[in-house]
Amino acid sequence: MTAELIWTFVSFILTVLVFSYLLGDNPLFKFVSALFVGISAGYFAVVIIYQVILARLVAPLLQGSLISLIPLVLSGLLLLKLSPRLSRAGDISMAVLVGVGAAVAAGGAVLGTLFGQMEGAISYFGAQPNGTPTTFYRVVEGIFFLIGTLAALAYFHFGARRKKQGEQRQPLLVRIFAWVGKIFIAITLGAVFAGVLTAGMTALIERSDFLIQTILSVIK
Amino acid sequence: MTMADIICPICNRVNESSAIRCWYCQAILVKNQPTGSENDAGEYSDMRQAGTVNKSEPASESGKNEEIPEWLARIRQLEKEKREKSQGVNPFINGESPKDENSDWLSALRLEEESESDFGAQEPERESSPLSESESLTSENLPEQSSTKKDEEVSDALDSLLAELGIGTSNSLDELVDSVTVAETAAENSEQVESDFLERLDFGERNESEKPTEQFIPGSILSEEITDISKKSDSPPRSSREEETIISSPEPSEPINEPEPEFDFRSISQLESNNEPAGKNDSDFENEPESNTDTESAREEQSQELPTLESSGIIPPGTDGSRPVSFEDDDLPEWLSLEEPVSAKKSDARKIEPAPIVEPDLSKLERAHLPAWLHAIRPVEAVTPLQPAPEPTKENEKTADQGILAGIEGVLRSADLTGQVKKPPVYSSGIEVNDRQRQNVALYKTLLESADLEEIVGVTQKTPPKSSFILKIVVTLALLAAVLLPFFSYMPFVVSPVLFPAEVINTFSEIQNLPSDKPVLLAAHFEASLAGEMKWISMAVIEHLMTRNIPMTVMSTNAIGYAVLEEEIRDISSIETNYSVDDQVVNLGYLPGGTLGILSLTRDLHQALPYTTNIQPAWDQKVLIGINQLSDFGAVIVFTDNADIVKTWVEQVGTSADVPPILAVLSAQAAPMTQPYYDSGQIKGFVAGMNGSQSYEQIMQRPYHSTLAFGSFQSTLLITALIIFIGGAVSLILSSGAGMKKGAGK
Structure with a gap:
């Protein structure tokens, strides 16, 4: 039995369990839902560690990139959001994220959507x-x-x-x-x-x- | 002394029967108090027996001679004769001002003060300081000229003042002197008896410490003034030294003409506590001016002896030296009288061995009496513990620069609470209900009363009816039949589209025209739930790229996109065997940041995606050599199930000056909102849903999953449309029937 066949069998079972919701909410469907949430969380954690932290924070720091200290500090401040007493320190990171994100989105909306759609309507x-x-x-x-x-x-x-x-x-x-x-x-x-x-x-x-x-x- | 006279229980002096307070010490007199030996009972009897003055004689025998000095008796006799000549009636008793010539001096003084003469100008602080005011009344400062008329005015003013104060009759000049002193002191203290009590004491102490030679001795000063005034009308002005000795006999005049010894309560207390003679007091006595030569020898003896509280006149004779000075309740403020037991305890706590009583030559000494000014300040030292005044610190010496205390020195700094003070929230104690809310409450109450709660609860707890379960099963089976039947039978009613959508054609044309040496950036962003749909839809496009042998670079703006897309590429590569995924495909993985991440692609592509999913330098890969910016890619194909992702790519990348063509492979749900961007030319084309994919496959003439499953797709949509239509019709009929029933019921 190959690995592909095993995964096909697992996929088949899980698909059937999801279809069991046609008969109403049942423990099998809840099991599949919980499994999906857990697998997603674990997968996201691995992706974040390997694709973001190691690739975009640790590796530049090891290469001597001092500008990578800025996201490191902001990330540390953002972690302080977990503490009710120190959560205000994380407002700096939140302010950067929200402020920069809003500015970029607003500029893109004006130039990309508003002007673009006006030009398209005129055309x-x-x-x-x-x-x-x-x-x-x-x-x-x-x-x-x-x-x-x-x-x-x-x-x-x-x-x-x-x-x-x-x-x-x-x-x-x-x-x-x-x-x-x-x-x-x-x-x-x-x-x-x-x-x-x-x-x-x-x-x-x-x-x-x-x-x-x-x-x-x-x-x- | 007559039988009607009253002896003061404090100072033991004789007062007239009409007097309420003692003329000497202002103590309250007891009317029915027995005189002479009858008064010698209890504490006062012991005090008198233990006193230094009466020690030679028994207290019961000391009635008249020991209480009234000879000089005083002579002065009283003179005054009595004058009063009998002029009026024959005691003016103080009748409440009339006496017309004595000797009392006019005060009016003259007041007139001169009011005229602000040079004399007044020399004392600018007279009104504010009782010390300066008293100093202005000394014989040295008195004006040289005084007429009889002025003397009369002074006497009238003095009498009226005494009458207002209710002091009583003055039978002698000595009594008048004391009364005037007391009257002045009482007048000064009448407005602020209680509040300035401690302040006066503090003031006196500070004056003593700062100016030890300029003591405020009202008794002696006024006696000098009166003596001076009484002599002014008969004789030319004399020196003050002569005036001090002229009026009285040698022995009794000593306590009047001489300045009172300076008593420092603090030093006395220290003296008591240390139980040793104070050299300072000795020196003070030595420095006293001696006006009477007859008493010089006794003064010398006395100056070498330790002055006790009794000899100093602070406490009545006969009391123990260690005993604290007692007070009359009437003399004390209310708050202080209430605190008397506590203060007495404190005084007892401070009490130590009494100072040794020195036996003076009593035959030569006149019994000391408590001056009025000293009487006025005496209580506080006895009832309150002697605590040294706190030294002003630097902080206390600061001057307030703001607020209501601005400019005042020594203001204590308070904590700056302006940043911490917040307006407290105001909570209403009651509930404010308007008319509308009352109506709602009444309506709700009516509903609760009219409705059957058990019925309502029973309805909510009821399981869904079997009809709904059956309906759900029927719908499910119908859909499964629509899906599965086309797989097993080629149904003839499947209609393949003949006209292809323009966006699909444009997409095909764009990919067909891409240079094969330039890689294509495949940007994925879809959820796992729609991965199956995206796999079918994207299959034709990816295969088209493979057939053209175009290198592909995979990345995603969510976590799962790049993985699903790479898997699909590998699946398709099994069909298109000529395409090598390992050589032609580079997976750059996840691009974080959302909108900012997409924007960073246009700013610095290498910085935005530095590594592959295998943590290898991305831009060192063979496929990506020569790719430095986004425009170096042949095209950007967005695989997404969300129209906002397409919009973001258009807004952040499409607005750049040099941008490759943007194509999209979309889920069916993203197609409607993406259409305007295609119509405006911001994206070159897109393939959306099963329709677009089947069209693309038809164009490529390669039937894949979309073509094979297109029959199921059409039948499922048809069944779904029928279900929606039937459900809507049934709902309409049921609602109209219910409406008709309601109308019939009404």
Whole structure:
């Protein structure tokens, strides 16, 4: 019995145990869940030690890289978060992580997503990215995208004017766009849900195929 | 002395029957107290018998002569004759101011003080310091000229002052002297009797220590003043030395004209405690001015003897020298009188052997009496322990520079609590409930009362009905059938797509156009739960790279991505045998940092991924030679199940000036949110889900797992759509039926 066959058998058993959840929550499913969590934690620890600490902290220090002392100090301060009395010392590391991360994410969002999507929306009314001239279909598609974008933004606009009777109502145009935007948002969320469902069905098919192929291989 | 006179139990002097307090010591007099020998009972009898003055005679026989000196009797007689001539009625008793000429001196003094003459200008601190004020009344400072009118005004003012104080009748000049002294002292202390009590004592002690020669002796000073005033109207001004000796007989005038001996309670206490004569006191007595030549011999004898408390007049004669000075409760502040037992204990604690009593020549000595000023300050030393004043430290000498004590020296420093003081949280003792909350409470109470709790609990504890379990089993079986049946029978209703998605075609074109000498960076980021889907989807793309013999560099931004991807590459390499994984594939492992890690790839690629998973230098590998930056790769292919990872790669890497084409292999759930980045041209193409993978395989004309399982995929989706549709319809019917029932019930 080869190692591959052993691991195939283990995978088969574990897959069946997971499918046992169809009959309700049971100890077998809980066992598999606990096993998965434990294996994941151990695997992550090994990866962190070998791929991060040794490769990116210890090795540079042994090579005389003084700049590696900075992450060493910050890591040490971050470990102080475990102590309630000294947890404030770890705020420095947290501040660096959160501050730098937020700055990088904000800059990328503006330059990569906001400007990129604006440029992409405009491209429907002009030349295509590959340089070919636009077509009527692209213009209509661009108009459709533009209406959908404005309608979705109008749906999230909650401002209203106070009228003489004291009633607060949004302008008629905003209400119309908000109603249209609600449809676009529903379609988008439906598409996301369909994608998630499709991914789940694909996983089910892949596991079912694995079981069938394993059984067939055993039978043969 | 008449039978109506009252003898003071403290100083043992004779007072008139109408007097409430002793004119000499201000002690409270007992009206029905027997005189003479009748008064010699108990403690006072012992005191008098043990006294130095009365020691030669029995106390019972010492009624008149020993109490009133001869000079005093003569002065009283003169005063009595004058009063009989002028009024015949005691003005003090009637509450009227006496019109005695001798009492006008005080008014004159006050007038002169008010006019702020040169005399007043020489004493700028007179009002603030009782010592200076008293010094201004000495005979040396008195003005040279005084008229009879001024004397009368002085007398009127003095009488009115005495009447206000309720001192009583003054029958003699000596009594007047003492009364004026007492009146001044009482007036000064009337406003701050209790509060300034200790302060006065401290002031006196400090003055004694600082200016030992300038003692405040009101009795002697005032006697000199009165003597001077009484002589001013009859004779030209004389020297103070002559005035001191002119008014009285030699022996009795001695305690009046001479400055009172300086008594230091502290030195006396030390003297008592050490039980040895103090040379300092001896020297003080030696330095006393001698005004009477008749008493000089006795003074010399006395100066060589140790002054005792009795001889000094501090305590009444007859008391033991070690015994602490007793106080009248009326003289003490309330708080001090309450503390008297404790202080008495303390005094007893300090009590040691008494000082030896020296036997003076009693026949030549006039019995000392307690001056009023000394009487005013006497209690504190007796009732409170003598504690040396704390020496000011440097810290105490600091001057406050802020706050309400700014500018005051010797302010104790307090701890700086400004940083620690926080406003305490305010907790409401009651619950504030508004109308809406009351309505909710009432509604909740109504629900609880109307509902059957047992029924509710029974519903929650009920196991799910069998119908739901059956429904779950039915749905499961339907899905399994949809999955498994296509595997065993080639169902004719499977429709393969004819039109391929544009993003798949673009992906194929990009990979097809990649140079074979440039490695491709495969960046993985997906969870283990979707590893099966990612394996099927990515199989066609990876095989395409292998067929083109393009080197691959594997890395991941999560912990498991690179391992799953490398395993898949090795699985596919078993199919594509011409591709050597060991030579063409380098696994750089896990890139930590998330967004920052991806950004670091554009900054310093070698620093971001320094080692392979085998802890070997990454950039020394054959595949990666010549790769110094991200643009040196032929393409970046992102394998992920999360659209945010694609977005991050686009935002951090796609915005760089020189960037390779970005492609994506996605899970089906990430496709919708990735589509805009493809439409905007920020990624060149992507393959998403079974549809995209099957299309890619069709383009490559290599049916793999996606093509083989595509029938199951379509049937499963169809069954799932049917289940959703049927479930929605049933739910709609049930909800509408329930609504109709509610409407019928109403």
